[in-house]
Amino acid sequence: MNLTSLVRVTKDWALMASFIQARNITLSFKPKNREPVTALNNFNLDVARGEFVSIVGPSGCGKSTFLNILLGLIEPDNGQMQLNGTRITGPSQERAMVFQEFGLLPWRTVTANVELGLELKGVPAEQRLIRVNELIKLVGLNGFERHYPHELSGGMKQRVGLARALATEPAVLLMDEPFAALDAQTRDLMQAELLQIWERTQKTVLFVTHSIEEAAYLSDRVVVMTARPGHTKDILKIHLPRPRDYEMRLTPEFNEIKLRIWEVLREELTSRG
Amino acid sequence: MMLKKYFMEHRRLWLGLCSLFFLVTGWELVLTYVVPVNPFFFTKPSLIAAAFKEQVQGAKLWHDLAVSSQAFIWGFSFAVIVGIPVGLVMGWRRRVEYSLDPFLTALYASPLVALAPLFIIVFGVGVLGKAALVFLLAVFPFVFNAFAGVKSTDSLLINVIRSYGGTEKDLYLKVILPSTMPYIIAGARLAIGRGLVGIIVGEFYAASEGIGFAITQAGDTYRLPDMFVGIIILSLIAVVLTELMRKLELMVAPWRATDEVR
Numbered sequence: 001m002n003l004t005s006l007v008r009v010t011k012d013w014a015l016m017a018s019f020i021q022a023r024n025i026t027l028s029f030k031p032k033n034r035e036p037v038t039a040l041n042n043f044n045l046d047v048a049r050g051e052f053v054s055i056v057g058p059s060g061c062g063k064s065t066f067l068n069i070l071l072g073l074i075e076p077d078n079g080q081m082q083l084n085g086t087r088i089t090g091p092s093q094e095r096a097m098v099f100q101e102f103g104l105l106p107w108r109t110v111t112a113n114v115e116l117g118l119e120l121k122g123v124p125a126e127q128r129l130i131r132v133n134e135l136i137k138l139v140g141l142n143g144f145e146r147h148y149p150h151e152l153s154g155g156m157k158q159r160v161g162l163a164r165a166l167a168t169e170p171a172v173l174l175m176d177e178p179f180a181a182l183d184a185q186t187r188d189l190m191q192a193e194l195l196q197i198w199e200r201t202q203k204t205v206l207f208v209t210h211s212i213e214e215a216a217y218l219s220d221r222v223v224v225m226t227a228r229p230g231h232t233k234d235i236l237k238i239h240l241p242r243p244r245d246y247e248m249r250l251t252p253e254f255n256e257i258k259l260r261i262w263e264v265l266r267e268e269l270t271s272r273g
Numbered sequence: 274m275m276l277k278k279y280f281m282e283h284r285r286l287w288l289g290l291c292s293l294f295f296l297v298t299g300w301e302l303v304l305t306y307v308v309p310v311n312p313f314f315f316t317k318p319s320l321i322a323a324a325f326k327e328q329v330q331g332a333k334l335w336h337d338l339a340v341s342s343q344a345f346i347w348g349f350s351f352a353v354i355v356g357i358p359v360g361l362v363m364g365w366r367r368r369v370e371y372s373l374d375p376f377l378t379a380l381y382a383s384p385l386v387a388l389a390p391l392f393i394i395v396f397g398v399g400v401l402g403k404a405a406l407v408f409l410l411a412v413f414p415f416v417f418n419a420f421a422g423v424k425s426t427d428s429l430l431i432n433v434i435r436s437y438g439g440t441e442k443d444l445y446l447k448v449i450l451p452s453t454m455p456y457i458i459a460g461a462r463l464a465i466g467r468g469l470v471g472i473i474v475g476e477f478y479a480a481s482e483g484i485g486f487a488i489t490q491a492g493d494t495y496r497l498p499d500m501f502v503g504i505i506i507l508s509l510i511a512v513v514l515t516e517l518m519r520k521l522e523l524m525v526a527p528w529r530a531t532d533e534v535r
Contacts, residue, residue: 071436091438103433106528107451116447117437150528168437 018046019204020070020172024079027065039065040076041229047206049084049171052198054207054215056261057225057233058268063208066230067174070206071097083172093121096165100177102157104149104164110136111145113160117168135163138197155186162194166201175207179214191217192246199243212265216240216257217249224264234264316497324498325505334487338506341472341483344400348407349468355408356415356464357457361449363416364423381413386474393479403475403483410471411464418460422453455526462518469511 025043030036039062047053055063068074069081072091081088083095096117104113114135115128123131136142139159149157158178165173179187191214198205209215215222219238226233238257240248248254280287297318304310304317312320328334363370389406396402430448439447476485484503491499522529 073432073435091436093438095436097433097436099429099433101429103429105430105433105448105451107454107526116433120434120437120439120443120447148528 019049019051019084020045020047020206021082022046022066022070022079023081025066025069025076025081026078027062027069027074027076038229040069041231042079043225043231045223045232047204049204050202052205052207052218052220053223054209054219054221055223055225056209056212056215056265057223057230058227058265059210060228061225061268062228062230063225064176067097067176067206067208070172071095071174093117093168094170095172095174096168096170097174097176098158098161098165098178100180102149102154102161102181104157104160106149109146109148110141110152110160113149114163114167116164121168131167132163135167138166139163140193153186154182155190158182158190162197166197166203171204173203173205175205177208177210180210187214188246194218195242195244212258212261213249216254216261217244222261224261224268227268233268236261236264312497313495314497316501320498321501321505324496325502328499328502334502334506337482337484337487340400341403341476341485344403344475344483345407345468345472347400347404348471349411349464351404351408352411352415352464352468353461356412356460357419360416360419360457361423361445361453364420364426364453365445365449370420377413377416381417385409386470389474389478393475398479398481403472403480406475407468407471411468414460414463414467415457418456418463419453422456423449425456426452451525455522455529458518458522458525462515465514465518466511469507473507 022043022045025040026038027040028036028038039060043062043066045053045066055066057063065074069076070083070088072088072095075089088095105116108116111129111132114132118128118131133145136145139162141156141159141163144152144156149160152160158181161178179190182190195218205218207215207218216238222236222238224233224236225231236257240253240257301318304315359373363373386406388409392406392409393402396405426449430452431444434444434448472483473485473488476483477489480486484507488500488503488507491497491503
């Protein structure tokens with residue numbers, strides 16, 4: 001196995017001063033009249049400030065659940081989640097989520113959707129507008145300020161979702177399969193733009209995806225999770241130079257990385273039978 | 274060719290007008306030439322039209338309308354003020370839903386006009402009694418539709434508000450209420466019809482003025498054309514109010530206009 005462009009990281013990340021720290025996160029869902037389902041079992045993860053980390057894994061392995069715990073919407077049964085040394089107990093303005101199904105309010109215009117977080121934070125209207133206009137420009141939606149979500153394409157909707165998440169200036173951006181509902185070309189375009197925005201804003205990004213290619217292209221590290229109950233199977237460091245461009249995805253090195261992720265993931269997919 | 278295209282585009286309007294025209298002329302012709310009925314027992318459009326003209330020029334019709342509207346507006350407004358919050362809270366809070374459910378189900382299913390005599394005894398024959406009756410009939414569509422609207426609120430949007438640290442009040446004002454608005458307006462459409470029934474029943478029972486009273490009085494004295502004038506005016510009011518609600522629905526929920534075929 002050629003490991004020159006790829007270093008398997010098992011110990012050194014633990015030594016970094018970790019910005020996000022997940023320790024032994026365990027969570028079961030207890031549906032009515034059915035057996036409880038353990039979604040996460042002793043899940044551990046450390047993420048450095050400014051890092052781009054993707055999480056891949058079989059369906060139902062608890063990837064999205066993990067993001068929701070990090071967001072503060074779900075409380076784990078066991079274990080601790082810390083951000084910058086502080087325990088996460090609920091939602092806060094320092095974390096924001098970009099949702100797969102966009103989650104835009106259909107009765108609000110683009111502008112009004114982007115300013116939602118600021119509005120809930122109690123920022124005065126004039127300041128909101130300045131910030132919102134910057135962000136609309138950043139995601140390339142100028143001219144669509146007064147449009148409603150139903151008048152936008154999928155890609156544009158997710159730009160609104162991204163702008164809304166960035167508006168409150170969170171330190172951590174959580175992305176739950178944000179491009180899964182988009183067509184292939186729009187998806188490529190959005191990935192490239194996300195990288196540009198990430199490089200400019202220096203956010204810490206946790207990105208859940210089903211696409212190995214997407215994970216490899218975007219991330220500093222890729223976390224591969226086991227089948228349910230999910231925990232970390234392996235963490236792969238992606239040593240590709242930045243800024244990355246589309247051509248890079250056609251190189252042999254890139255394919256080698258994809259293959260390596262696939263090999264780790266495949267065991268989990270087949271073990272489910 | 275042009276004319277044909279024009280009719281095809283507006284055929285809903287034209288076909289509707291045609292059937293109305295044929296009904297009215299048919300009625301007139303049959304009663305004039307085929308079975309000339311004693312005007313004491315039935316009437317025809319030309320006589321109704323004459324009565325209509327006379328009444329519109331007189332003062333009594335307008336006075337009756339004003340009296341009835343007053344009771345309707347009071348009763349309907351209270352139905353809005355009470356019905357919407359009760360429905361919203363019922364939809365959002367399981368405990369409230371289970372507590373109120375027996376009353377609402379029983380009251381919604383039973384013919385509430387049966388309570389009219391009671392209401393007249395308790396609240397009197399004036400505006401108050403009629404308004405109370407309108408309220409009783411109109412409040413349930415608001416409660417039930419607001420309830421259904423809350424139940425159909427997208428849980429993703431609730432999570433979005435929560436994830437930005439939104440409070441319970443934010444959930445109500447920024448997600449639950451706006452997403453329930455189209456349901457509430459659909460409820461208002463039902464409530465208008467029921468509220469009008471309330472007015473008329475109240476005035477049938479005991480009243481000395483109002484449009485319902487005018488209809489019964491005309492009936493009692495065999496002035497059939499005058500009776501029809503009252504009925505037609507009531508239907509016109511119902512149609513106009515219901516159409517207004519439809520326009521309002523498109524205004525508050527423009528995103529639904531493209532989803533639904535109208």
